[in-house]
Amino acid sequence: MSGQIEEQAKKGEFLLPAALMVVTLSLLAVEVAGMLSHQPNAFPLARGSSFRTLMLLVQGGLVAVAWRLAVRTRRCRRELEEARLRSEEEQGKVTAILDAMVDPVSVQDTDFRIIYQNAAHRNLMGDHRGEHCYRAYRGNAEICPECHLEQTFRDGKPHFHEASLEKGEATIFLEILSSPLRDRTGKIVAGIEAIRDITPRKQAEDEIRKLNRDLERQALNLAATNRELEAFSYSASHDLRTPLTRIYTAGQALEEAYLGVLDDNGRFFVRTICDAAEHMEELIEALLSLSQVASSEMTVEQVDLVPIALEIAADLQAGGDRSVEFVLPEGLQAMGDRQLLTVLLENLLGNAWKYTSHAIAPRVELGAGMRDGVPCYFVRDNGAGFDMKDADQLFKPFKRLHSSADFPGTGVGLATVQRIVQRHGGEVWAEGEPGKGATFCFTLRSFALPVAANG
Known part of the structure; x- marks a missing residue:
C-alpha cells in the first residue's frame, strides 16, 4: 500500500487533494474562530487576538506544506520525464x-513468443513479432523437437545449432x-538467438572434401604409375644386361684376338664399343639404384x-691417384635409414671428390648446422663449382652441367640424393660459384635430431 501511495505522489496525484485540504482547514479554522468569539462561555483564549493569530499560523503552515509538496511533485515529475527520455534514447541506440x-538477431520470451527481430532477421525470416517461433518458422503447432532454445531455458547455457533454409531455388545453411x-x-x-550465414563455409567444406577425394584418387593413380615405372625400370635394366654383356665381351675378344690385324681405326672402333658398353653398365647400375631408393623399405x-x-x-x-683432405666432425648424428643415408653420402662425397680433381689443394668437408630450428647437413668442396643460374638443373636425372670428358659420370647421382632426402621428408639444395x-x-625433417653446429 505504501508503494502505491509513493507512486501516486511521484505522479503528482496528491497535489490537488492537498491544496483542497489546506483551503478546507483554513476555512474551518476561520469559522471556528468566529463561532467561539460570539460565545460567552467559550474559552477566554478563543475570544482574544492570540487565538486568531494561532489560526493564521496554522493556515500559513498548511500553505507552506502544500507549496513544498507541489514543488517536490513538480521536480519528481521532471526527473521522471528526463529518465524516460534517457531510457528511450538508450533503447533507440541499442535498437x-x-x-x-549483419547477423540476424531475435528475442523470444519463455513462452517462445517472438518479442524482437532486428532488420537482418526480418529480411531473412520475415516479420513475425508477436507470433510463436515454432509456428512462424516451421508451421508447427507445438515446440520443435530438440529445440535449442528450450535447452537454453532448461539449463541456462548457450547452445549451437545448425539448420538449413530454402530460399527460392537456393539452400542457405x-x-x-x-x-x-x-x-x-x-x-x-x-x-536471444543470433544467426550466422555459413553457406560459404559449407560450400568451401564441400569443395575441400571433393578436392581431397580427387587428390586421394590421383595419389592412388600416381602410386600405381610409380610402381609400374619402377618395375619397368628394374626389369628393363636387368633385361639390358644380357645383350650389353654380349657386346662388351665380343668387343674385348675382338680387341684381344685381332689386335695385330686391326689398324689404328679398327682398334679405335673396338675401344669405343667397349667404353660405351662400360658407360652403359654404369647407367644401368645408376637406374637400378634410383629404382631401389624409391621402393625400398625404410x-x-x-x-x-x-x-x-x-x-x-x-x-x-684407395681407388684414386691423388690425395684429398677430408674434414669431418667427431660425431654427426641423424635419424633415418642407414642404407639410404649411406647411398646419399656416397653420391655427395663422390661428387665432391670428382669435382676437386683440378683443385691445387682439394678439400671436402662434412658438417651440420641449424636452419629454422631443424638440423641442416652439408657437404662442401673447393672444386669446379657451378653457376647459380643452373642450380635448378642439378637434381634432374641425366642432366649434367659439366663436360663428361672433364668429369665423367652418369648424371643420376644427385637425382638419387634428392629422392632419398624426399623420402626422409626433407629438402636438398646447392650453392656454388664457378671455380x-x-x-x-x-x-631430414621427419626424423630431426638436435646437432651441434659445425662450420
Whole structure:
C-alpha cells in the first residue's frame, strides 16, 4: 500500500487533494474562530487576538506544506520525464546497433513468443513479432523437437545449432546460437538467438572434401604409375644386361684376338664399343639404384654419419691417384635409414671428390648446422663449382652441367640424393660459384635430431 501511495505522489496525484485540504482547514479554522468569539462561555483564549493569530499560523503552515509538496511533485515529475527520455534514447541506440548488425538477431520470451527481430532477421525470416517461433518458422503447432532454445531455458547455457533454409531455388545453411537473457535477480526472462550465414563455409567444406577425394584418387593413380615405372625400370635394366654383356665381351675378344690385324681405326672402333658398353653398365647400375631408393623399405634409426663418411673417404683415396683432405666432425648424428643415408653420402662425397680433381689443394668437408630450428647437413668442396643460374638443373636425372670428358659420370647421382632426402621428408639444395667450389645442403625433417653446429 505504501508503494502505491509513493507512486501516486511521484505522479503528482496528491497535489490537488492537498491544496483542497489546506483551503478546507483554513476555512474551518476561520469559522471556528468566529463561532467561539460570539460565545460567552467559550474559552477566554478563543475570544482574544492570540487565538486568531494561532489560526493564521496554522493556515500559513498548511500553505507552506502544500507549496513544498507541489514543488517536490513538480521536480519528481521532471526527473521522471528526463529518465524516460534517457531510457528511450538508450533503447533507440541499442535498437540502431542491433539493426545495423549483419547477423540476424531475435528475442523470444519463455513462452517462445517472438518479442524482437532486428532488420537482418526480418529480411531473412520475415516479420513475425508477436507470433510463436515454432509456428512462424516451421508451421508447427507445438515446440520443435530438440529445440535449442528450450535447452537454453532448461539449463541456462548457450547452445549451437545448425539448420538449413530454402530460399527460392537456393539452400542457405545457418548456424544459430541461443543464449539466455536474465533479469537483475538472475532469472531467465527470454532467449536471444543470433544467426550466422555459413553457406560459404559449407560450400568451401564441400569443395575441400571433393578436392581431397580427387587428390586421394590421383595419389592412388600416381602410386600405381610409380610402381609400374619402377618395375619397368628394374626389369628393363636387368633385361639390358644380357645383350650389353654380349657386346662388351665380343668387343674385348675382338680387341684381344685381332689386335695385330686391326689398324689404328679398327682398334679405335673396338675401344669405343667397349667404353660405351662400360658407360652403359654404369647407367644401368645408376637406374637400378634410383629404382631401389624409391621402393625400398625404410628402417629409421639413429645413425652417426661420420663412420660412414670415413669409410667412403678411405675407398675414394684407395681407388684414386691423388690425395684429398677430408674434414669431418667427431660425431654427426641423424635419424633415418642407414642404407639410404649411406647411398646419399656416397653420391655427395663422390661428387665432391670428382669435382676437386683440378683443385691445387682439394678439400671436402662434412658438417651440420641449424636452419629454422631443424638440423641442416652439408657437404662442401673447393672444386669446379657451378653457376647459380643452373642450380635448378642439378637434381634432374641425366642432366649434367659439366663436360663428361672433364668429369665423367652418369648424371643420376644427385637425382638419387634428392629422392632419398624426399623420402626422409626433407629438402636438398646447392650453392656454388664457378671455380670456387660448391656446397650441397639437406635436411631430414621427419626424423630431426638436435646437432651441434659445425662450420
